Amino acid sequence: MTDQISNPTINFIKRLIPFVVVVILLGVVPLSVPPYWADLVTYVFIYYIYAISFDLLLGYLGLISFGHQIFWGTGAYIVGILITRGITTNFGIVLLFSLVVAIVLAAVLGVLVLRTSGIYFSFVNMAFGMAFFALSAKWYALTKGTDGLSGFERPWDMDGTAFYYFVFIFFIAAFLLMRWITSSRYGHVLIGIRENEDRMHSLGYNTWIYKYSAYIIASMFGSVAGVLTAYQNKIVTPDDYGFPISGMALLMCLVGGRASQIGAFIGAAIVVFLFRVVSQFTEHWLIIVGVVFVLVVLFAREGVLGYYYKIKDKLNGIIKHQ
Amino acid sequence: MASLSINNVTVKFGGLAALTDINMSVEKGERRGIIGPNGAGKTTLFNVICGNVFPTSGDVYFFDKKITKMPIHKRVAYGLGRTFQKTNAFLNLSVMENMSLAVGNKKLEPKMFGVKQRSIADKSKELLDKFGLIDKADELVKNLSYGEQRVVEILLALALDPRLLLLDEPAAGLSGSEIKVITDLVNRLPREITVVIIEHDMDMIFDIAEKITVLHDGKLIADGTCTEIKCNERVREVYLTGRAE
Amino acid sequence: MSAISVQLLNGIAYGMLLFLLASGLTLMFGLMKVINMAHGSYYLLAGYFGYTIAKLTGDFYLAIIAGIVFAAVLGYLMERFLFRLIYNMELEQVLLTFGFIYIFQDIGLWLWPRSILVITKPAWLAGSLTAFDITFPVYRVALIVTGLVIATALWFFQEKTRVGAMVRAGVDDREMVTALGINVNILFTLIFTLGAALAGLAGVLGAAYIGLYPGLDLEVLIMALVVVVIGGLGSLTGTLAAALLIGLADAFGKALIPEFAMFSVYAVMALVLIFRPTGLFGRKE
Numbered sequence: 001m002t003d004q005i006s007n008p009t010i011n012f013i014k015r016l017i018p019f020v021v022v023v024i025l026l027g028v029v030p031l032s033v034p035p036y037w038a039d040l041v042t043y044v045f046i047y048y049i050y051a052i053s054f055d056l057l058l059g060y061l062g063l064i065s066f067g068h069q070i071f072w073g074t075g076a077y078i079v080g081i082l083i084t085r086g087i088t089t090n091f092g093i094v095l096l097f098s099l100v101v102a103i104v105l106a107a108v109l110g111v112l113v114l115r116t117s118g119i120y121f122s123f124v125n126m127a128f129g130m131a132f133f134a135l136s137a138k139w140y141a142l143t144k145g146t147d148g149l150s151g152f153e154r155p156w157d158m159d160g161t162a163f164y165y166f167v168f169i170f171f172i173a174a175f176l177l178m179r180w181i182t183s184s185r186y187g188h189v190l191i192g193i194r195e196n197e198d199r200m201h202s203l204g205y206n207t208w209i210y211k212y213s214a215y216i217i218a219s220m221f222g223s224v225a226g227v228l229t230a231y232q233n234k235i236v237t238p239d240d241y242g243f244p245i246s247g248m249a250l251l252m253c254l255v256g257g258r259a260s261q262i263g264a265f266i267g268a269a270i271v272v273f274l275f276r277v278v279s280q281f282t283e284h285w286l287i288i289v290g291v292v293f294v295l296v297v298l299f300a301r302e303g304v305l306g307y308y309y310k311i312k313d314k315l316n317g318i319i320k321h322q
Numbered sequence: 323m324a325s326l327s328i329n330n331v332t333v334k335f336g337g338l339a340a341l342t343d344i345n346m347s348v349e350k351g352e353r354r355g356i357i358g359p360n361g362a363g364k365t366t367l368f369n370v371i372c373g374n375v376f377p378t379s380g381d382v383y384f385f386d387k388k389i390t391k392m393p394i395h396k397r398v399a400y401g402l403g404r405t406f407q408k409t410n411a412f413l414n415l416s417v418m419e420n421m422s423l424a425v426g427n428k429k430l431e432p433k434m435f436g437v438k439q440r441s442i443a444d445k446s447k448e449l450l451d452k453f454g455l456i457d458k459a460d461e462l463v464k465n466l467s468y469g470e471q472r473v474v475e476i477l478l479a480l481a482l483d484p485r486l487l488l489l490d491e492p493a494a495g496l497s498g499s500e501i502k503v504i505t506d507l508v509n510r511l512p513r514e515i516t517v518v519i520i521e522h523d524m525d526m527i528f529d530i531a532e533k534i535t536v537l538h539d540g541k542l543i544a545d546g547t548c549t550e551i552k553c554n555e556r557v558r559e560v561y562l563t564g565r566a567e
Numbered sequence: 568m569s570a571i572s573v574q575l576l577n578g579i580a581y582g583m584l585l586f587l588l589a590s591g592l593t594l595m596f597g598l599m600k601v602i603n604m605a606h607g608s609y610y611l612l613a614g615y616f617g618y619t620i621a622k623l624t625g626d627f628y629l630a631i632i633a634g635i636v637f638a639a640v641l642g643y644l645m646e647r648f649l650f651r652l653i654y655n656m657e658l659e660q661v662l663l664t665f666g667f668i669y670i671f672q673d674i675g676l677w678l679w680p681r682s683i684l685v686i687t688k689p690a691w692l693a694g695s696l697t698a699f700d701i702t703f704p705v706y707r708v709a710l711i712v713t714g715l716v717i718a719t720a721l722w723f724f725q726e727k728t729r730v731g732a733m734v735r736a737g738v739d740d741r742e743m744v745t746a747l748g749i750n751v752n753i754l755f756t757l758i759f760t761l762g763a764a765l766a767g768l769a770g771v772l773g774a775a776y777i778g779l780y781p782g783l784d785l786e787v788l789i790m791a792l793v794v795v796v797i798g799g800l801g802s803l804t805g806t807l808a809a810a811l812l813i814g815l816a817d818a819f820g821k822a823l824i825p826e827f828a829m830f831s832v833y834a835v836m837a838l839v840l841i842f843r844p845t846g847l848f849g850r851k852e
Contacts, residue, residue, distance in 0.1 A: 064661060112837055115844035116796070119602055119657060123792040124840065130789045131833045138826060185426055185442070192423045195412040202372065202410075204398030204427045204482060243785060247665065254662065287673035293666025297659055298652060 026168065030161040039232075040276060042164050045171035046228045047248070048268040052178045052261055053221030054249040056214055059259030060182060062194035063211075064122045066246055067129030070109070071102050071219045073136065073241035075226025080149030080236035081142065091155035098223045106219030110212050117197075126243075133241040148237035155231065167228055174221060179261045181217065190214055191259070251289065254296050257305025266304050323385070325350040325486050325516040326371065331380030333366055333540075340366040341540045344380070348486075354518045355531030357551075359560060362537040364520045365407060368488050372404050373397050384486065398427075403484030407491045407520075409471045411478060413464035417455055420463055420474055421446035424481035449481055453507060469500035476507065487511070489519040493526050505529050528552075536560070572701045574818045580707035582814020583714025584776065587769035588787060589794040589806050590721060591762030597801035598758050601650060602657060604664035607788025608671035609763050613638035614770035614779045615679045618686050627689045627775075634771030635764045642763020646756050672784065681781055686774040710772060717765070718807055725803055730754060793832060797839045798847055805847055 030038040050072055057063045078098040082088050109128060116124050136143045143149065154163055181187060192200050193207050200207050230236045248271060256267020274292070279285045300306070326348040333341040341363045348354045356364050369375040371382055373394035381390045389397050412420050426442045450456040453473060458466060463474055472492060479487055489508070493501045501523060508530050511517060521527045527534065534551045536544040544554045551557055588610055595601045617634035621627060645667070653659040687693075692706045725731035770779075773787070790813065798809030813832055820831025839847065 062658070064658070112840050115840050119661065119800070120796055120844075122661060123796050124836070127789050127793050127796070127833060127836060130785070131830065134829055135827075188419070188422065188426070191415070192412060195414055196410065199410050199412065199478070200423070201394040202398060202404055202406075203424050203478065204395045206393075206395045247669070250662070250665070284673050284677065286669050286676070290666045290669030290671075290673065293669060294649075294663055297663045297666060298649075301659065 023172065027165075030164045035160045038164050039160055040272065042160075042167050042232060044268050044272045045167045046225050046232060047252070047272060048171060048265055049174045049228070050222055050225035050245070051249045051252045051264045051268050052174060053218040053225070054246065055253045055258060055260075055264050056178065056182070056190075056218045056221075058250070058253055060187060060190040060194060061211060061214055063117075064250065065125045065215075065218070066122050066243065067109075067113075067125030067127070067132075068218065068222055068249070069241055069243065069245040070105065070129055070132045071222030072226035072229065072245050073132060073238075074098070074101060074105060075223035076230040076236045076240040077136065077143060077149070077226075078223075079227050079230035080152065083152040084149050089152075089155075095224070095227055098227050099220055102219040102223035103216055106216040110215040114208065114211055114215065129241070129243065129246070133238055133243075136238040136241050143236075143238070146238055148235050150235035152234060154234070163232065167232070170224065170228060174224070175261055175265075178221065182259075182261070186210070247289075251293055251296070253303075254293075254301070255303050257303035257308075260305050263303055263305040270304070323350050324348065324383070325352070325385055326518070327383035327386075328367075328371070329381045329383070331367075331370055331377045331382065333363075333370060333375060334378040339540050341370070341377075344537075344542050346535055346542065346545070348516055348518060350385075350485075350516055351513045352516055353530055353532045354516075355527040355534040356518060356520045356537060357522070357524075357527060357534060358537035361539075363540040364537055365490060366540075367537065368404060368490055368520065371488060372402060398482060398484075401483075401485030402488070403479035403482045403486070404488040405475045405479050405490055405492060407494055409468075409475050411463045411471060411474050414462060416460050416462055417450065417466070417474060418443075418446055418459040420478060421449060421481055424478045425449070427482070446481070449477055453477060469496050469503070472496060472500070472504065473507070476504070480511075484515060486516045486518070489517065489521075491520055491522065493521060493523045501526055570822070572699075573703055574822050575815070576703050576707055576711070578815035578818030579811060580710045580776075580814070581817055582811040583710050584769055584773050585787075585790055585794050585814055586714050586807050586810035587717060587765055587772070589791040589798070589810055590717070590803060591765035591769075592791055593795055593798070593800055593803060593806045594721075594765070595759055595762040596795075597803075599755050600655065600657070601759065602660045602664065603645075603759075603762070604661060604788065605645070605667040605671060606664075606762075606766055606791060607784040607786070608668055608675075609638045609641055609766035610770040610773065610787050611675055611779060611784040612641065612671055612770070613767035614686075614774040614783075615675060615684070617767075617771035618679075618684050618774055618779060621686045627686065627692075630686060631768065631771045634774075635767045638767025638770065639760050639764040642766075643756060643760045645763075646759035650755075650759065651752075668784065668788075672781070675784070676781055679779075684774070684779040686771065688775045692775075706776060710776065713772065717768075718803075721803055730757075790832070793836050797836060799845060808847060 026041070029041050050068075053071075054065065054068050057065045057068070075098045078101060079094055082094050082097065088094065113121060113124050113128070137145055139145070155166070156162075158166055182190070189200070189205060189210055192203075192205070193210060197207050226240065229240070252267035252271045253264055254267070255270050256265065257263025275285055275289065278288050282288075296303070302309075324347045326346070328344050328346040331341060331344045332339065344363075344367065356367065358364055366375060370377050371384075373389070373392060373396075376391055381388055383389065384397065384400060384402065387400060389400070389402075412423065415423075422442050425445045447456060447459070450459055455470065455473060455477070458470065463471060466474065472494075476489065476492060479489075492504050492508070496504065505526050508517060508519070517530070519527070519530060528548050531548060533545070533547055535542060536551060536554070536557050538560050543560065544551055544557050546554070588606070591609075592603065592606050595603055613634040616637040617630040620633040621630035624630075649663065650660070653663060688706055692709055694705050695702050696705050696708065723731075769787075773779075777783075794806060794809045794813055797812065798805030798807070812835060816831040816835045817828065820828035824831070
C-alpha cells in the first residue's frame with residue numbers, strides 16, 4: 001500500500017480501464033438482451049444505490065440499520081403521493097423534495113437512533129422501520145394502504161430502454177460519489193470509528209458528528225433508490241417499507257464484500273439474479289435466501305471480494321518468493 | 323506555569339469512592355510519576371483528566387483552562403494525549419493506518435483532499451521511522467509483538483503533538499529490554515511536552531520521573547521528588563506491606 | 568372507572584405475554600451475550616405447532632407442552648450446532664439468526680395456512696369474570712398469573728441458584744465459567760434452551776389470545792426488542808418493568824387512538840431513548 005503512492009498516474013489508469021470496460025458492457029445491455037433482462041439489470045442498479053447506502057453504515061461504521069428501508073419507502077411514497085395527488089409530475093421537483101424529506105427525516109431519527117450503539121442501534125432501527133411499515137399500511141387517506149398508489153408514469157413517459165439509461169446515469173453517479181466519500185479521509189475516520197470508537201475519541205474525533213452525517217448521507221442515497229423504484233414499478237405499496245428490502249441489501253453486502261462499492265455491485269448482481277432464477281423453480285425462495293445467508297455468514301463472511309483479495313495475496317506471496 | 327491542575331477532585335461510583343479530595347499540580351515540561359498499589363485510583367485519575375469520567379466534585383484545569391466537564395475530543399484538541407493500560411490501538415488495521423488516523427486529525431495544510439492525504443502519509447512515515455516501526459508499516463497491529471504494540475500505543479498519543487502526555491502503565495507486560503526501549507523513547511521526548519506516567523516498574527519510574535505522586539485507596543498520600551518519596555515512611559509501608567491499611 | 572380497569576388489565580396481560588417472550592431474549596443475552604433474532608420465529612412456529620397439536624388432540628395443556636418442547640428443541644439444535652461456531656461474534660450472530668428468520672418463515676408458510684389461526688381455550692378459561700363491577704376475560708387473568716409465576720420462578724433461579732448467579736453477573740467468559748467448576752457447554756446450552764422454551768410458551772399462550780399469522784414473528788420480535796431496549800438487555804427486572812410499560816402503552820393507545828395505537832409504543836421507546844439511552848435498568852456493556 002505504501003508503494004501505491006509512488007506512481008499515482010499508473011494506478012489511476014489501472015483502475016480506470018476496468019471501470020470503462022464495465023460501463024461499456026453495461027451500456028450495451030438493453031441493445032443486446034431481451035427487455036426482461038434489461039429490466040432486471042435496471043433493478044440491480046436501483047438496488048445497488050440502496051445497497052451502497054446501507055453499506056456506508058454496515059461496512060464503514062459497523063452498524064446494521066434494519067430500519068434503513070424507511071428512506072427507500074419514503075422516497076417511493078413521495079413519488080406516489082406527489083404525482084397521484086396532482087401536485088407535480090416534474091422529476092426534478094420530485095427528486096429534490098425526496099432528498100429534502102430524507103435529510104429532515106434522517107436528521108430527526110438520527111438524533112434518536114444514535115443515542116444507542118451496537119445491537120441496540122439495530123433493534124431501535126428495526127422498531128422504527130416497523131412503525132413506518134404499519135403507518136403506510138394504515139394511513140389509508142395518504143397511502144391507500146395495501147392497495148398502494150399507482151397510475152403514474154415514468155418521467156417523460158420513458159420506456160424500458162430509455163429508463164434503463166436514465167437509471168444507469170444515477171448508478172454511475174452513485175458509484176462515483178460514494179467511492180469518493182468513502183476513500184477520503186472522512187471514510188477512513190468512519191472505519192476508525194468502526195474499529196475502535198473509544199480510541200477515536202481519545203484521538204480527538206467528535207465521533208457523533210461523523211456517525212450522524214453518515215446516517216444522513218445514507219438516507220439520501222436510500223431515498224433516491226426509493227424514488228427510482230417507484231418509477232420502475234409504477235406502483236408504491238407498504239412493501240416498500242418492508243424488512244426484506246434491508247434484508248436483501250444486507251445479503252448483497254455480505255455476499256459481495258462489505259466496505260466496498262465494487263463488492264456491493266457484485267453482491268447486488270449475484271443476489272438479484274440468483275433469486276430471480278431460483279424463484280422460477282420453486283416457491284420456497286425464502287428458505288433459499290435464509291440458507292444462503294447462513295452459509296455466507298458462517299463460511300464466506302468477507303464475500304466474493306474477500307476471496308478475491310485472499311487469492312491475490314497468496315499469488316503475490318508466491319511471486320515474491322521467486 | 324502549571325500544565326495540569328487538579329483541585330479537590332473526588333470521584334464516586336455509587337457508594338464507592340474511587341478518588342477522594344485529590345490535589346495535584348504538574349508544571350509545564352515536568353516529568354511526573356504516579357505510583358500506588360492496584361486499585362489506588364491511578365487510572366481513574368487519568369480518566370478524570372481525559373474526560374472518560376467526570377468528577378463528582380472538584381475541578382481539573384489544563385493550562386488554566388477549566389476542562390472538568392469538557393468532552394474527550396475537545397480536550398484532545400487542546401493538547402491532551404493519552405495511552406491506555408490495555409493496548410487500545412486499531413488491531414485490525416495496519417500500523418500505517420493507525421498512524422494516519424492519529425496524525426490525520428491535526429490541522430494540516432487545508433488544501434484539496436489529495437494533498438492532505440499525502441501529508442498525512444508523510445507525517446506518519448516520519449513518526450514510524452523515528453521510532454523504529456517503519457518496516458512494520460503495513461503489518462496489522464494485531465500481528466505485531468506485544469512490545470511493538472505498546473510502542474504503537476504510545477505513538478498514537480504522540481502523533482497528536484500533545485502538550486500533555488499521559489502514559490498509563492506503558493511497560494505493562496514487557497520484557498526488560500523492551501522496557502528499556504520505552505524508557506528511552508520517553509526520555510527522548512522534547513521538553514515542550516509535559517509527561518505524566520503511571521507505572522508499577524519502580525526502576526522505570528525513577529529513571530523518568532522528576533517528581534512522584536503516590537496514591538493509595540483513592541487518596542493522595544505523598545507528593546515529592548524521587549528521593550523524598552524513596553525515604554517516605556508511609557509510602558514504604560504501603561508498598562512493602564503491599565496490601566491496604 | 569371500569570373502562571380504565573379493563574384497559575389496565577388488558578395492558579398487563581399483553582405485557583405479561585411480552586415479558587415471557589422478552590425474558591428469553593434477555594436471559595440469553597445476560598449470560599452469553601448472545602443475540603437471537605429468530606426469537607420471534609420460535610414464538611410463531613411453537614404457536615403453530617401447538618395449534619396443530621390442539622387441533623389433533625383437543626388438549627390445550629398438551630398443546631402448551633408441545634409448544635414449549637418444540638421451541639426448546641429448536642433452540643437446542645441451533646445452539647448446539649450453530650452458535651458454538653460464533654460465540655463472541657455479535658455481528659455474526661445477528662446476521663446468522665436474521666438469516667434463520669427467512670428459513671423459519673418459509674417453514675411456517677409451507678406447513679400452515681395463511682389465515683389467522685387461533686387455539687381454542689378450554690371452557691374454564693374461555694369465559695369472563697365479574698368483580699367490582701368490571702367484567703374481563705378469564706384468559707387474561709390467567710396470562711397475568713402465569714406471567715407472575717414465571718417471573719417469580721426466574722427471579723428465584725437468578726437470585727438463589729449458582730447458575731443464576733452467573734446469569735446475574737453476566738459472566739460470558741467461558742474460561743471463567745469453567746474455572747468455577749461448571750461445564751460451560753452444558754450451561755450455555757441450558758440457558759439457550761430455556762430462553763427458547765419461554766418463547767415457545769409465549770407462542771402457544773399467545774395463540775389463544777392474539778392468534779397466529781404470517782408476519783407475526785417479526786411483529787412480536789420487534790415488540791420484544793422494544794422491551795429489551797427500554798428495559799435494558801440482561802436485566803430481568805428491567806424486562807418485566809418494560810414489558811408492563813409497553814403492554815399498558817399499547818392498551819391505552821388502542822383505547823384512545825385506535826387507528827394509530829402502536830405509535831404509543833414507539834413514542835414510549837423514543838422517549839426512553841431520549842432520556843435513558845441504556846434502558847431503564849440497562850447494564851453497561
